[in-house]
Amino acid sequence: xxxxLVYIAAIALGTQLLGSCKKELEVNSQGRQTTDTYYKTPAQxxxxxxxxxxxxxFQTGGLYDKLAxxxxxxxxxxxxxxxxxDINDLQVMQTWTLSSTSGPxxxxxxxxxxxxxxxxxxxxxxxxxxxxxxxxxxxIAELKAMRGAFYFDLVWYFKNxxxxxxxxxxxxxxxxxxxxxxxxxxxxxxxxxxAIPNLPxxxxxxxxxxxxxxxxESDPR
Numbered sequence: 525x526x527x528x529l530v531y532i533a534a535i536a537l538g539t540q541l542l543g544s545c546k547k548e549l550e551v552n553s554q555g556r557q558t559t560d561t562y563y564k565t566p567a568q569x570x571x572x573x574x575x576x577x578x579x580x581x582f583q584t585g586g587l588y589d590k591l592a593x594x595x596x597x598x599x600x601x602x603x604x605x606x607x608x609x610d611i612n613d614l615q616v617m618q619t620w621t622l623s624s625t626s627g628p629x630x631x632x633x634x635x636x637x638x639x640x641x642x643x644x645x646x647x648x649x650x651x652x653x654x655x656x657x658x659x660x661x662x663x664i665a666e667l668k669a670m671r672g673a674f675y676f677d678l679v680w681y682f683k684n685x686x687x688x689x690x691x692x693x694x695x696x697x698x699x700x701x702x703x704x705x706x707x708x709x710x711x712x713x714x715x716x717x718x719a720i721p722n723l724p725x726x727x728x729x730x731x732x733x734x735x736x737x738x739x740x741e742s743d744p745r
Contacts (some may be wrong), residue, residue, distance in 0.1 A: 541738035566659070572646045573663055578735070579639030580670050584631040586611035590677060593617055593628045632681050636674040640688055643667040643674075648691050665722035671737050672715030679708040687711060 562568055583589045588611060595601035596618045603614035611615045613628040622629070647667055650660060678685045687703035689711070 525606060530737050551606050559645065559649060563646070563653055566655050569646065569650060569653035569655055569663065572642065572649075573666060575669060575671050576639055576642045576646065579635050579642065580673070581734070582635050584613075584628075584635070586613070588614055588628070588631075590632060593632070627683070632677060637677045637688075639674045640671055643671045644688065658743070660725070661722050665719040666736050668715040669719035669723065672712040672719065675708050675712040679712070 563572065581589075586605075592601060592614060596603050596614045597620075603611065603618040606613055609615060612626065613622075613631070616622040616627050634725070640740075647664065650663060653660075655663065684702040685704050685708060686700040688700070688709050692700065719736075720738055723736055725738050726734050727733065727737055
């Protein structure tokens with residue numbers, strides 16, 4: 525009788541384990557997009573471009589951005605607000621007391637590398653998005669202009685940074701070496717120079733306000 529109970533318990537346990545394994549292996553992909561299933565239409569390409577612009581104009585907590593950081597550091601703006609500790613990242617930048625755990629560095633780093641990653645992915649996938657030649661050329665110019673600006677910010681703030689020229693394999697994420705500043709500046713310059721002739725001189729503020737032009741900003745006309 526005891527043996528039968530042991531067998532029954534073992535079978536029941538085994539059945540549960542098989543069921544749990546089955547559930548673990550069944551991935552519900554509903555609502556998820558991958559690089560294999562996305563980047564197939566002009567609409568998806570535009571959405572991916574907007575995602576890079578999202579990082580380009582991103583403001584972090586406290587609604588500060590790189591302009592506020594630079595102005596505070598250079599004495600053109602006084603950090604403040606509700607109190608002497610309001611937006612501490614700018615406070616420590618003003619007094620030059622920032623450290624590895626206190627200051628705006630993580631904002632600049634995360635904003636820039638997220639933008640670079642998104643730009644690199646779209647550049648790698650853009651041929652399959654069904655864009656006409658003129659639109660594709662403009663998108664590439666916008667992506668390179670933003671990527672060049674991201675790298676300029678990184679090397680200016682941090683000096684030695686990883687230079688990611690394309691999509692990095694997952695197994696290489698923790699083995700990327702820092703590039704000499706001269707190499708990063710050269711790469712950023714090449715991106716910006718390549719972008720300029722393929723950007724529009726002006727854009728309509730009503731329909732495309734905020735998109736890059738040859739002058740680096742949108743024209744209100």
